Protein backbone atom coordinates (compact mmCIF):
# COMPACT_ATOMS: atom_id res chain seq x y z
CA UNK A 182 0.00 0.00 0.00
CA UNK A 183 1.42 3.42 -0.84
CA UNK A 184 1.59 5.54 2.27
CA UNK A 185 -0.16 8.91 2.56
CA UNK A 186 2.36 11.65 1.86
CA UNK A 187 2.54 14.72 4.04
CA UNK A 188 4.76 17.76 3.54
CA UNK A 189 5.45 19.95 6.56
CA UNK A 190 6.73 23.46 5.89
CA UNK A 191 9.00 24.53 8.74
CA UNK A 192 10.78 22.74 11.56
CA UNK A 193 9.67 24.93 14.45
CA UNK A 194 8.52 22.94 17.45
CA UNK A 195 4.99 22.58 16.01
CA UNK A 196 6.24 21.30 12.65
CA UNK A 197 8.55 18.82 14.37
CA UNK A 198 5.80 17.59 16.67
CA UNK A 199 3.48 17.09 13.67
CA UNK A 200 6.26 15.22 11.87
CA UNK A 201 6.95 13.03 14.90
CA UNK A 202 3.27 12.21 15.46
CA UNK A 203 2.52 11.51 11.79
CA UNK A 204 5.66 9.44 11.21
CA UNK A 205 4.73 7.42 14.30
CA UNK A 206 1.38 6.73 12.58
CA UNK A 207 3.23 5.37 9.55
CA UNK A 208 2.67 8.30 7.17
CA UNK A 209 5.29 9.32 4.62
CA UNK A 210 6.47 12.65 6.07
CA UNK A 211 8.85 15.23 4.62
CA UNK A 212 9.78 18.35 6.61
CA UNK A 213 11.12 21.24 4.54
CA UNK A 214 13.01 23.90 6.51
CA UNK A 215 14.63 26.94 4.98
CA UNK A 216 17.13 27.39 7.83
CA UNK A 217 20.17 25.15 8.32
CA UNK A 218 19.04 23.66 11.65
CA UNK A 219 15.76 22.59 13.27
CA UNK A 220 13.88 24.56 15.92
CA UNK A 221 12.88 27.91 14.37
CA UNK A 222 12.63 30.31 17.32
CA UNK A 223 14.34 27.67 19.47
CA UNK A 224 17.65 28.94 18.19
CA UNK A 225 21.23 28.93 19.33
CA UNK A 226 23.74 31.70 18.79
CA UNK A 227 27.43 30.77 18.69
CA UNK A 228 29.92 33.09 20.37
CA UNK A 229 33.39 31.58 20.15
CA UNK A 230 33.01 28.04 21.40
CA UNK A 231 29.88 28.90 23.45
CA UNK A 232 26.41 28.09 22.19
CA UNK A 233 23.78 30.34 23.70
CA UNK A 234 20.08 29.56 23.86
CA UNK A 235 18.73 32.72 22.24
CA UNK A 236 15.04 31.93 21.93
CA UNK A 237 12.89 30.22 24.54
CA UNK A 238 14.60 29.41 27.82
CA UNK A 239 11.71 28.60 30.18
CA UNK A 240 10.52 25.04 29.60
CA UNK A 241 7.12 24.11 31.07
CA UNK A 242 4.25 21.61 30.52
CA UNK A 243 6.56 18.67 29.95
CA UNK A 244 3.49 16.41 29.87
CA UNK A 245 2.89 17.57 26.27
CA UNK A 246 6.16 15.91 25.24
CA UNK A 247 5.78 12.96 27.62
CA UNK A 248 2.47 12.18 25.89
CA UNK A 249 3.90 12.66 22.39
CA UNK A 250 6.77 10.25 22.98
CA UNK A 251 4.59 7.76 24.87
CA UNK A 252 2.15 7.61 21.93
CA UNK A 253 5.11 6.49 19.80
CA UNK A 254 6.09 3.87 22.40
CA UNK A 255 9.04 5.93 23.65
CA UNK A 256 10.11 7.61 26.83
CA UNK A 257 10.70 11.38 26.56
CA UNK A 258 13.27 11.36 29.35
CA UNK A 259 15.40 8.82 27.43
CA UNK A 260 15.83 11.46 24.72
CA UNK A 261 15.84 14.80 26.56
CA UNK A 262 17.40 15.19 30.01
CA UNK A 263 15.46 17.61 32.19
CA UNK A 264 16.40 19.13 35.54
CA UNK A 265 13.54 20.55 37.62
CA UNK A 266 14.21 24.01 39.05
CA UNK A 267 13.28 24.78 42.67
CA UNK A 268 13.50 28.52 42.04
CA UNK A 269 11.21 29.47 39.16
CA UNK A 270 12.71 32.95 38.90
CA UNK A 271 14.45 35.64 40.95
CA UNK A 272 12.89 39.12 40.71
CA UNK A 273 14.47 42.47 41.56
CA UNK A 274 13.11 46.01 41.76
CA UNK A 275 16.18 47.72 43.23
CA UNK A 276 19.33 46.72 45.07
CA UNK A 277 17.40 45.47 48.08
CA UNK A 278 13.87 44.49 46.97
CA UNK A 279 14.20 40.92 45.70
CA UNK A 280 11.73 38.06 45.61
CA UNK A 281 12.07 34.45 44.50
CA UNK A 282 9.15 32.36 43.27
CA UNK A 283 9.50 28.68 44.06
CA UNK A 284 8.02 25.56 42.52
CA UNK A 285 6.89 24.75 46.05
CA UNK A 286 3.80 26.86 46.77
CA UNK A 287 4.39 26.89 50.55
CA UNK A 288 7.90 28.34 50.09
CA UNK A 289 6.53 31.06 47.81
CA UNK A 290 3.82 31.92 50.33
CA UNK A 291 6.50 32.31 52.98
CA UNK A 292 8.71 34.38 50.67
CA UNK A 293 5.83 36.71 49.74
CA UNK A 294 4.92 37.05 53.43
CA UNK A 295 8.50 38.10 54.23
CA UNK A 296 8.64 40.43 51.23
CA UNK A 297 5.27 42.16 51.43
CA UNK A 298 3.36 40.98 54.50
CA UNK A 299 0.78 38.40 55.51
CA UNK A 300 -2.06 40.03 53.55
CA UNK A 301 -0.17 39.62 50.28
CA UNK A 302 0.70 36.01 51.15
CA UNK A 303 -3.03 35.36 51.61
CA UNK A 304 -3.68 37.06 48.28
CA UNK A 305 -1.19 34.68 46.69
CA UNK A 306 -3.01 31.67 48.19
CA UNK A 307 -6.25 32.84 46.54
CA UNK A 308 -4.37 33.58 43.31
CA UNK A 309 -2.99 30.01 43.24
CA UNK A 310 -6.46 28.56 43.80
CA UNK A 311 -8.08 30.66 41.06
CA UNK A 312 -5.33 30.24 38.45
CA UNK A 313 -5.43 26.46 38.98
CA UNK A 314 -9.17 26.55 38.38
CA UNK A 315 -8.79 28.63 35.19
CA UNK A 316 -6.24 26.15 33.87
CA UNK A 317 -8.39 23.13 34.72
CA UNK A 318 -11.47 24.63 33.06
CA UNK A 319 -9.54 25.40 29.88
CA UNK A 320 -7.19 22.44 29.47
CA UNK A 321 -9.47 19.92 27.79
CA UNK A 322 -12.07 21.99 25.93
CA UNK A 323 -9.71 24.73 24.81
CA UNK A 324 -5.97 24.03 25.03
CA UNK A 325 -6.24 20.48 23.71
CA UNK A 326 -8.96 21.28 21.13
CA UNK A 327 -7.91 21.65 17.48
CA UNK A 328 -9.96 24.82 16.95
CA UNK A 329 -10.87 27.60 19.37
CA UNK A 330 -14.61 27.58 19.88
CA UNK A 331 -16.97 29.07 22.40
CA UNK A 332 -19.23 26.03 21.93
CA UNK A 333 -16.37 23.71 22.85
CA UNK A 334 -15.63 25.82 25.88
CA UNK A 335 -19.19 25.74 27.12
CA UNK A 336 -19.28 21.98 26.57
CA UNK A 337 -22.23 19.69 26.09
CA UNK A 338 -23.85 21.14 29.18
CA UNK A 339 -24.14 24.66 27.80
CA UNK A 340 -25.79 26.22 30.83
CA UNK A 341 -23.29 24.86 33.36
CA UNK A 342 -20.55 25.88 30.96
CA UNK A 343 -21.97 29.38 30.85
CA UNK A 344 -21.97 29.53 34.64
CA UNK A 345 -18.29 28.57 34.66
CA UNK A 346 -17.36 31.28 32.15
CA UNK A 347 -16.84 34.08 34.74
CA UNK A 348 -14.40 31.80 36.60
CA UNK A 349 -11.95 32.03 33.71
CA UNK A 350 -12.19 35.84 33.93
CA UNK A 351 -12.32 36.65 30.23
CA UNK A 352 -13.91 40.07 30.62
CA UNK A 353 -11.55 41.81 33.05
CA UNK A 354 -8.01 42.84 32.23
CA UNK A 355 -5.22 40.97 33.90
CA UNK A 356 -4.02 44.15 35.55
CA UNK A 357 -7.36 44.97 37.16
CA UNK A 358 -7.90 41.35 38.24
CA UNK A 359 -4.47 41.23 39.88
CA UNK A 360 -5.42 44.21 42.05
CA UNK A 361 -8.02 41.95 43.70
CA UNK A 362 -5.27 39.64 44.92
CA UNK A 363 -2.36 42.01 45.51
CA UNK A 364 -2.26 45.51 47.01
CA UNK A 365 1.52 45.68 46.48
CA UNK A 366 2.14 47.07 42.97
CA UNK A 367 5.39 45.05 42.72
CA UNK A 368 3.43 41.80 42.96
CA UNK A 369 0.96 43.00 40.34
CA UNK A 370 3.90 43.74 38.10
CA UNK A 371 5.48 40.35 38.77
CA UNK A 372 2.35 38.35 38.01
CA UNK A 373 1.22 40.72 35.24
CA UNK A 374 4.45 39.92 33.41
CA UNK A 375 3.00 36.51 32.55
CA UNK A 376 0.97 38.28 29.83
CA UNK A 377 4.24 38.85 27.99
CA UNK A 378 4.66 35.06 27.66
CA UNK A 379 1.92 35.46 25.05
CA UNK A 380 3.49 38.64 23.70
CA UNK A 381 0.82 40.80 25.30
CA UNK A 382 0.37 43.67 27.73
CA UNK A 383 -1.08 42.91 31.17
CA UNK A 384 -3.09 46.12 30.83
CA UNK A 385 -4.91 44.79 27.74
CA UNK A 386 -4.83 41.00 28.08
CA UNK A 387 -7.75 39.20 29.71
CA UNK A 388 -7.23 37.92 33.25
CA UNK A 389 -7.58 34.41 31.81
CA UNK A 390 -3.87 34.57 30.98
CA UNK A 391 -3.11 34.42 34.69
CA UNK A 392 -3.24 30.66 34.07
CA UNK A 393 0.40 30.92 32.95
CA UNK A 394 1.29 31.38 36.64
CA UNK A 395 -0.27 27.99 37.34
CA UNK A 396 1.60 26.41 34.44
CA UNK A 397 4.91 27.61 35.89
CA UNK A 398 3.99 26.40 39.38
CA UNK A 399 3.48 22.95 37.87
CA UNK A 400 7.15 22.92 36.96
CA UNK A 401 9.96 24.68 35.13
CA UNK A 402 12.84 22.55 33.88
CA UNK A 403 16.22 23.27 32.40
CA UNK A 404 17.30 21.02 29.56
CA UNK A 405 20.78 19.50 29.44
CA UNK A 406 22.43 20.83 26.30
CA UNK A 407 19.98 23.75 26.16
CA UNK A 408 16.56 24.15 24.57
CA UNK A 409 18.07 23.27 21.25
CA UNK A 410 18.47 19.71 22.52
CA UNK A 411 14.66 19.52 22.49
CA UNK A 412 14.47 20.54 18.83
CA UNK A 413 17.22 18.07 17.93
CA UNK A 414 15.52 15.26 19.85
CA UNK A 415 12.23 15.92 18.03
CA UNK A 416 13.94 16.04 14.64
CA UNK A 417 15.99 12.91 15.37
CA UNK A 418 12.91 11.16 16.73
CA UNK A 419 10.87 12.01 13.62
CA UNK A 420 13.71 10.76 11.40
CA UNK A 421 14.04 7.53 13.33
CA UNK A 422 10.32 6.99 12.75
CA UNK A 423 10.87 7.38 9.01
CA UNK A 424 10.38 11.10 8.34
CA UNK A 425 12.72 12.98 6.02
CA UNK A 426 13.91 16.36 7.36
CA UNK A 427 15.53 18.58 4.72
CA UNK A 428 17.29 21.83 5.64
CA UNK A 429 18.05 24.81 3.41
CA UNK A 430 14.76 24.22 1.56
CA UNK A 431 12.56 27.29 1.19
CA UNK A 432 8.97 26.61 0.19
CA UNK A 433 7.61 29.33 -2.07
CA UNK A 434 4.15 27.95 -2.86
CA UNK A 435 1.55 25.56 -1.55
CA UNK A 436 0.17 23.90 -4.68
CA UNK A 437 -3.59 23.89 -4.85
CA UNK A 438 -5.51 21.96 -7.42
CA UNK A 439 -9.31 21.61 -7.67
CA UNK A 440 -9.53 23.53 -4.39
CA UNK A 441 -7.26 21.10 -2.43
CA UNK A 442 -3.65 21.29 -1.31
CA UNK A 443 -1.69 18.86 -3.47
CA UNK A 444 1.93 19.61 -2.58
CA UNK A 445 4.48 22.40 -2.53
CA UNK A 446 6.92 24.17 -4.82
CA UNK A 447 10.33 25.10 -3.48
CA UNK A 448 12.21 28.30 -4.27
CA UNK A 449 14.60 26.05 -6.22
CA UNK A 450 11.70 25.12 -8.54
CA UNK A 451 11.38 21.56 -7.22
CA UNK A 452 7.79 20.39 -6.79
CA UNK A 453 6.85 17.85 -4.18
CA UNK A 454 3.45 16.19 -4.38
CA UNK A 455 1.57 15.43 -1.17
CA UNK A 456 -1.83 14.31 0.04
CA UNK A 457 -1.70 16.99 2.71
CA UNK A 458 0.44 19.97 3.69
CA UNK A 459 1.02 21.45 7.15
CA UNK A 460 2.40 24.99 7.22
CA UNK A 461 4.37 25.82 10.40
CA UNK A 462 5.32 29.35 9.28
CA UNK A 463 3.64 32.33 10.94
CA UNK A 464 0.03 32.70 9.81
CA UNK A 465 0.86 36.31 8.89
CA UNK A 466 3.18 34.97 6.18
CA UNK A 467 0.43 32.71 4.82
CA UNK A 468 -2.04 35.61 4.70
CA UNK A 469 0.62 37.82 3.12
CA UNK A 470 0.98 35.49 0.13
CA UNK A 471 4.36 33.95 1.03
CA UNK A 472 2.94 30.59 -0.09
CA UNK A 473 1.14 31.84 -3.19
CA UNK A 474 -2.05 33.77 -3.75
CA UNK A 475 -4.49 30.81 -3.57
CA UNK A 476 -3.10 29.72 -0.18
CA UNK A 477 -3.78 33.17 1.29
CA UNK A 478 -7.35 32.03 1.92
CA UNK A 479 -6.07 29.68 4.60
CA UNK A 480 -5.42 32.46 7.12
CA UNK A 481 -6.70 35.91 7.95
CA UNK A 482 -4.12 38.71 7.97
CA UNK A 483 -2.92 40.04 11.33
CA UNK A 484 -3.15 43.85 11.21
CA UNK A 485 0.01 45.47 12.59
CA UNK A 486 -1.88 46.96 15.54
CA UNK A 487 -2.92 43.41 16.54
CA UNK A 488 0.63 42.02 16.48
CA UNK A 489 2.15 40.59 19.63
CA UNK A 490 5.37 41.91 21.15
CA UNK A 491 8.78 41.61 19.59
CA UNK A 492 12.08 41.78 21.52
CA UNK A 493 15.64 42.95 21.49
CA UNK A 494 17.96 40.24 22.72
CA UNK A 495 21.66 40.17 23.58
CA UNK A 496 23.36 36.79 23.50
CA UNK A 497 26.41 37.38 25.65
CA UNK A 498 29.43 35.68 27.14
CA UNK A 499 30.61 37.80 30.08
CA UNK A 500 31.68 37.87 33.70
CA UNK A 501 28.81 39.06 35.93
CA UNK A 502 29.35 40.96 39.16
CA UNK A 503 27.35 42.02 42.16
CA UNK A 504 24.04 40.10 41.98
CA UNK A 505 23.33 36.56 43.18
CA UNK A 506 21.94 35.30 39.90
CA UNK A 507 19.73 32.26 39.50
CA UNK A 508 18.90 30.68 36.14
CA UNK A 509 15.91 32.95 35.42
CA UNK A 510 16.11 36.56 36.62
CA UNK A 511 13.79 39.51 36.06
CA UNK A 512 14.76 43.14 36.72
CA UNK A 513 11.66 45.30 36.74
CA UNK A 514 11.19 48.82 35.41
CA UNK A 515 9.77 51.42 37.80
CA UNK A 516 6.73 52.21 35.66
CA UNK A 517 5.18 49.19 33.95
CA UNK A 518 2.34 51.18 32.38
CA UNK A 519 4.81 53.61 30.78
CA UNK A 520 6.80 50.66 29.41
CA UNK A 521 3.82 49.18 27.56
CA UNK A 522 2.64 52.61 26.52
CA UNK A 523 6.03 53.20 24.85
CA UNK A 524 5.95 49.85 23.06
CA UNK A 525 2.32 49.55 22.03
CA UNK A 526 0.90 53.08 21.85
CA UNK A 527 4.06 54.97 20.84
CA UNK A 528 5.63 52.20 18.76
CA UNK A 529 9.08 52.75 20.27
CA UNK A 530 11.56 51.03 22.53
CA UNK A 531 10.78 51.49 26.23
CA UNK A 532 12.67 54.32 27.89
CA UNK A 533 13.11 52.11 30.94
CA UNK A 534 12.66 48.41 30.11
CA UNK A 535 11.98 45.43 32.31
CA UNK A 536 14.92 43.12 31.66
CA UNK A 537 14.93 39.32 31.62
CA UNK A 538 18.31 37.63 32.12
CA UNK A 539 18.75 33.92 31.57
CA UNK A 540 21.98 32.84 33.26
CA UNK A 541 22.22 29.59 31.34
CA UNK A 542 25.09 28.06 33.24
CA UNK A 543 23.25 28.34 36.55
CA UNK A 544 20.56 26.44 38.37
CA UNK A 545 19.18 26.91 41.85
CA UNK A 546 22.38 27.32 43.80
CA UNK A 547 24.60 30.27 44.62
CA UNK A 548 27.67 28.80 42.98
CA UNK A 549 29.01 30.69 39.99
CA UNK A 550 29.93 28.43 37.09
CA UNK A 551 33.32 29.98 36.30
CA UNK A 552 34.88 33.15 35.13
CA UNK A 553 32.69 33.76 32.11
CA UNK A 554 29.08 32.73 31.67
CA UNK A 555 26.50 32.56 28.93
CA UNK A 556 23.56 34.96 29.09
CA UNK A 557 20.45 35.78 27.13
CA UNK A 558 19.32 39.31 27.99
CA UNK A 559 15.89 40.28 26.66
CA UNK A 560 13.66 43.36 26.64
CA UNK A 561 10.26 43.69 25.02
CA UNK A 562 10.02 45.78 21.85
CA UNK A 563 7.41 46.84 19.29
CA UNK A 564 6.80 44.50 16.35
CA UNK A 565 7.74 47.12 13.79
CA UNK A 566 10.77 45.39 12.27
CA UNK A 567 9.25 45.58 8.79
CA UNK A 568 9.07 49.39 8.84
CA UNK A 569 11.85 50.42 11.21
CA UNK A 570 15.55 49.73 10.65
CA UNK A 571 17.05 49.70 14.19
CA UNK A 572 20.37 51.34 13.38
CA UNK A 573 23.50 50.97 15.49
CA UNK A 574 22.91 54.20 17.44
CA UNK A 575 19.41 53.17 18.50
CA UNK A 576 20.55 49.69 19.50
CA UNK A 577 23.44 51.19 21.49
CA UNK A 578 21.06 53.56 23.30
CA UNK A 579 18.79 50.61 24.13
CA UNK A 580 21.81 48.64 25.41
CA UNK A 581 22.78 51.56 27.68
CA UNK A 582 19.28 51.65 29.13
CA UNK A 583 19.00 47.88 29.47
CA UNK A 584 22.35 47.24 31.13
CA UNK A 585 21.80 50.45 33.14
CA UNK A 586 18.59 48.94 34.61
CA UNK A 587 20.62 45.87 35.61
CA UNK A 588 23.32 47.99 37.19
CA UNK A 589 20.82 50.05 39.21
CA UNK A 590 19.48 46.76 40.59
CA UNK A 591 22.93 45.47 41.50
CA UNK A 592 24.03 43.41 38.46
CA UNK A 593 26.99 44.44 36.35
CA UNK A 594 27.39 42.69 33.02
CA UNK A 595 29.74 44.49 30.69
CA UNK A 596 29.29 42.86 27.33
CA UNK A 597 32.23 43.16 24.95
CA UNK A 598 31.23 43.71 21.33
CA UNK A 599 33.12 40.61 20.16
CA UNK A 600 31.33 38.48 22.78
CA UNK A 601 27.82 39.76 22.05
CA UNK A 602 25.23 39.21 19.36
CA UNK A 603 22.20 41.48 19.25
CA UNK A 604 18.90 40.55 17.61
CA UNK A 605 16.36 43.30 16.87
CA UNK A 606 12.74 43.22 15.66
CA UNK A 607 14.13 43.83 12.15
CA UNK A 608 16.27 40.69 12.48
CA UNK A 609 13.30 38.69 13.79
CA UNK A 610 11.26 39.95 10.83
CA UNK A 611 13.95 38.64 8.47
CA UNK A 612 13.92 35.24 10.18
CA UNK A 613 10.11 35.11 10.41
CA UNK A 614 8.85 37.15 7.45
CA UNK A 615 5.62 39.18 7.40
CA UNK A 616 5.56 39.44 11.20
CA UNK A 617 7.35 42.74 11.86
CA UNK A 618 9.28 40.62 14.36
CA UNK A 619 6.16 39.74 16.41
CA UNK A 620 7.22 36.59 18.20
CA UNK A 621 3.86 35.24 19.31
CA UNK A 622 1.46 35.80 16.37
CA UNK A 623 -1.57 37.91 17.22
CA UNK A 624 -1.55 39.62 20.61
CA UNK A 625 -3.98 38.31 23.23
CA UNK A 626 -5.63 41.66 23.82
CA UNK A 627 -9.35 41.57 24.64
CA UNK A 628 -11.44 38.50 25.37
CA UNK A 629 -12.09 37.60 21.72
CA UNK A 630 -8.41 37.46 20.70
CA UNK A 631 -7.98 33.79 21.60
CA UNK A 632 -10.85 32.93 19.30
CA UNK A 633 -9.23 34.77 16.40
CA UNK A 634 -6.21 32.50 16.20
CA UNK A 635 -6.77 30.02 13.39
CA UNK A 636 -7.17 26.37 14.27
CA UNK A 637 -5.46 23.44 12.58
CA UNK A 638 -7.92 23.00 9.70
CA UNK A 639 -8.17 25.71 7.06
CA UNK A 640 -10.73 26.59 4.38
CA UNK A 641 -8.54 24.69 1.92
CA UNK A 642 -8.96 20.93 2.27
CA UNK A 643 -5.64 19.18 2.79
CA UNK A 644 -3.94 22.34 4.11
CA UNK A 645 -3.34 22.64 7.86
CA UNK A 646 -1.70 25.25 10.08
CA UNK A 647 0.46 24.69 13.15
CA UNK A 648 2.61 26.96 15.28
CA UNK A 649 2.67 29.62 17.93
CA UNK A 650 0.57 31.99 15.83
CA UNK A 651 -2.27 29.44 15.69
CA UNK A 652 -4.56 28.02 18.36
CA UNK A 653 -3.97 27.44 21.28
CA UNK A 654 -1.20 30.05 21.20
CA UNK A 655 2.50 30.74 21.58
CA UNK A 656 5.16 29.19 23.78
CA UNK A 657 6.98 25.92 23.18
CA UNK A 658 4.41 23.55 24.73
CA UNK A 659 1.43 25.42 23.29
CA UNK A 660 2.93 25.41 19.80
CA UNK A 661 3.63 21.70 20.33
CA UNK A 662 -0.06 21.20 21.15
CA UNK A 663 -0.96 22.93 17.88
CA UNK A 664 1.39 20.56 16.03
CA UNK A 665 -0.28 17.62 17.67
CA UNK A 666 -3.72 18.96 16.78
CA UNK A 667 -2.71 19.49 13.14
CA UNK A 668 -1.47 15.88 12.97
CA UNK A 669 -4.63 14.54 14.63
CA UNK A 670 -6.95 16.60 12.38
CA UNK A 671 -5.05 15.46 9.29
CA UNK A 672 -5.25 11.77 10.28
CA UNK A 673 -8.95 12.10 11.11
CA UNK A 674 -9.59 13.67 7.70
CA UNK A 675 -7.52 11.01 5.92
CA UNK A 676 -9.72 8.25 7.22
CA UNK A 677 -12.88 10.18 6.42
CA UNK A 678 -13.51 9.65 2.69
CA UNK A 679 -15.90 12.61 2.67
CA UNK A 680 -13.37 15.17 3.76
CA UNK A 681 -10.42 13.54 2.04
CA UNK A 682 -11.18 12.08 -1.41
CA UNK A 683 -8.15 10.35 -2.87
CA UNK A 684 -6.23 12.51 -5.32
CA UNK A 685 -5.06 11.27 -8.70
CA UNK A 686 -1.54 12.57 -8.01
CA UNK A 687 -1.13 10.64 -4.77
CA UNK A 688 2.39 9.30 -4.41
CA UNK A 689 3.53 11.49 -7.31
CA UNK A 690 7.21 12.06 -7.92
CA UNK A 691 9.25 15.06 -7.01
CA UNK A 692 9.89 17.09 -10.17
CA UNK A 693 12.07 20.05 -11.01
Ligand SMILES: Cc1cc2nc3c(=O)[nH]c(=O)nc-3n(C[C@H](O)[C@H](O)[C@H](O)COP(=O)(O)OP(=O)(O)OC[C@H]3O[C@@H](n4cnc5c(N)ncnc54)[C@H](O)[C@@H]3O)c2cc1C
Nearest residue numbers: 191193194195215221222236237238239432648649656657
Ligand atom coordinates in the same frame (compact mmCIF):
# COMPACT_ATOMS: atom_id res chain seq x y z
C1 LIG B 1 13.43 35.42 22.22
C2 LIG B 1 12.29 34.45 22.47
C3 LIG B 1 12.05 34.01 23.76
C4 LIG B 1 11.01 33.09 24.01
N1 LIG B 1 10.85 32.60 25.28
C5 LIG B 1 10.04 31.54 25.47
C6 LIG B 1 10.12 30.78 26.67
O1 LIG B 1 10.93 31.07 27.56
N2 LIG B 1 9.29 29.71 26.81
C7 LIG B 1 8.44 29.32 25.82
O2 LIG B 1 7.73 28.31 25.98
N3 LIG B 1 8.35 30.02 24.66
C8 LIG B 1 9.15 31.10 24.45
N4 LIG B 1 9.16 31.74 23.25
C9 LIG B 1 8.15 31.40 22.25
C10 LIG B 1 8.46 30.08 21.52
O3 LIG B 1 9.81 30.06 21.17
C11 LIG B 1 7.61 29.99 20.27
O4 LIG B 1 6.24 30.19 20.57
C12 LIG B 1 7.74 28.63 19.58
O5 LIG B 1 9.07 28.17 19.56
C13 LIG B 1 7.19 28.80 18.16
O6 LIG B 1 7.26 27.59 17.48
P1 LIG B 1 6.54 27.43 16.08
O7 LIG B 1 6.14 26.00 15.95
O8 LIG B 1 5.50 28.46 15.89
O9 LIG B 1 7.66 27.63 14.97
P2 LIG B 1 8.73 28.76 14.71
O10 LIG B 1 9.73 28.69 15.79
O11 LIG B 1 8.10 30.05 14.41
O12 LIG B 1 9.43 28.17 13.41
C14 LIG B 1 8.84 28.20 12.14
C15 LIG B 1 9.82 27.55 11.19
O13 LIG B 1 9.28 27.61 9.86
C16 LIG B 1 10.36 27.90 8.97
N5 LIG B 1 9.82 28.48 7.76
C17 LIG B 1 9.09 29.62 7.65
N6 LIG B 1 8.79 29.87 6.37
C18 LIG B 1 9.33 28.86 5.64
C19 LIG B 1 9.35 28.55 4.25
N7 LIG B 1 8.78 29.34 3.35
N8 LIG B 1 9.98 27.43 3.85
C20 LIG B 1 10.59 26.60 4.75
N9 LIG B 1 10.61 26.86 6.09
C21 LIG B 1 9.98 27.96 6.53
C22 LIG B 1 11.22 28.88 9.75
O14 LIG B 1 12.53 28.96 9.24
C23 LIG B 1 11.17 28.27 11.15
O15 LIG B 1 12.20 27.33 11.35
C24 LIG B 1 10.18 32.65 22.96
C25 LIG B 1 10.41 33.11 21.66
C26 LIG B 1 11.47 33.98 21.41
C27 LIG B 1 11.77 34.39 20.00
